[in-house]
Amino acid sequence: MLVFAGFQPLAAQDEHGQEDHATEEAHGAAGHGDSACCIVEDEDHGYDPVGTVMEHIADQNEFHVWYNVHIPLPLILYAPEHGWSTFLSSKFHHGTQAVDGYVLNHGRVNRVADPSFPQGEVHIECVSHQTEMVDEKEKDVYYVCYEGTAYKLDPPSTLDGGVLGGGITSFYDFSITKNVFTMILGAIVLILLFMAVARGYKRNEGKAPSGIQSFMEPFFTFIRDEVTVPMIGEKHYERFQPFIMTLFFFVLICNLFGLIPFFPFGANVTGNLAVTLVLAVLTFIVTNINGNGHYWEHIFWMPGIPAWVKVILTPVEVLGLFIKPFSLMIRLFANISAGHIIILSLIGLIFLFGNNGESVGGAATGGIIGGLFTAFMNLIELLVAFLQAFIFAILSASYIGAAVDEGHEHHDEAHAH
Template structure:
């Protein structure tokens, strides 16, 4: 990470002095530059320091027509554009955010293979990396899964929470390296992650309370004459949780990168290299803050996922003690995790 910071400073400084004297008649479009770098695209760009040049790496584009001629390019004001899914064309093209997710998945699997304690004769792992990895795994299991879901059901959902935590963490950190991108700054990616938590939450609720108890939970425990009001409210409440997960992660990761690019864009907007003496240190401060935010957002997403799953498991206790005994959950124990999760939400 230290090498990445040094390279980041070098690229910023070189870009500042190289662009301080733009070509005659050339005007820097800072807003367009920022949107271009934070948005998804069908190519990877390797920018060359001390110049305006970049090396594009075009990614494969794959379009599947759901009906004849649906993927034929059409002429628009912005050039030739391939119709979308609404016109019957399924776009499965590889984008730079897709590549970043693949890299994060490789890092996730690689870290498990490298740092996991596969030698069962040694109870304590050796090495700094192995100990840090074990500390994070135990933190997710003990502080997030068990305290929010319960001792009985917490270990069951720990593998998903660990996968979500490290996958999001690696995607967040990849965006801080030169020539990389932040996949979690794409709302489609965060929505996909949130939908995984949403589906698992519903499965946890049905498994804990049964399908009948799950449907009865939508009534909110009120009198039948209030069901026409309560059922729509409870039904909409199911979707507020994944919506919060989606927007929280997306907005926090995207905002930090926009602030960094804007601070560096002051050099171009004011058109003098001396501005770099102020904007570059401020950008470096935000960059260091983004390192912290990368861990915080991975933690918050995982903690909220554990809390929502714990709320689904707790459905069994809302329909009498017989459900709690049937599914093997101690009411006092799960209630403790539920209260602990609420404290976490208030604290975040």
């Protein structure tokens, strides 16, 4: 479930009105003819620090290894009027070819909703970026140029279906992106690791642990003794130990993989809102499904409190049900993303000080300063990787512990005395 939750896709779409509107706009752009094709508003091709950083931390449909070296990933796309399309991202030829109306734009798949655009594999001249007023707001709009005509592109398919500003699109994207690939890799690594540990426990039954078992046992005992038992209690902790352990190791392995800057690692998995959202929703579901009568009573109608105060506190407590998973989602996302942004910004000092290769001395200075600070930040990020996994696990355990706690009556009596 955790793996498939990372799919950026599943955008809702309006199959008729929205698509017709997008088609009309595309035809409007095509009416500009050659003047609308291959226009790039910013003619300065210098180093763009913000764009470079955001591109590296974003999810993509391919791994960018070095310059023009890319590792393709499987694409699984569906458009209601066209059907399924499955192929490798290498078919796009680094953005110079369209396939079934889909194009690769800055590492992500976009689609031409205009039905007049040819299907199959066709060579495109470029993907042009323009800033336009959409709903009284300035937004980046992309066009693909084919045989001198500009066709407007739909935005990438996203989990929110355009609710958070991504735009409602005409297709569904179930592709294996960098984040999904990394989560699958992490799941395989963890399965193999835990199988090796299980074999160690069977082999060394009644003996002192050895090998990988001795390495992993401190993690197991730490999570049990410092997280699940204190937060959930002796009576119930065993039921939730597997869930808390899964959360901890999943977040940890994704954090650590994100610190390794070469293929097949380097994806910003836990710095992606779709991933942290699903992890938080899982905690929310487990917590509230296992909530007992005391838990719900203290949310909807707290005992021992005047009725007029309950009217004020009950909405706050109900709101807290959703604030807790929301804070889990934002905390992990923000901390991991911030670390990646800082490291990439420090590396970018080489290009800024070197003025894009014009100043060797500046590049050397940027390399020394950026390199030293990057090494320091990597050490901090290694600590953060463990710390954020621990925080996510202990907060999840505390929410579950509050839901299954049976000592409310004793607490109420103590407060009364």
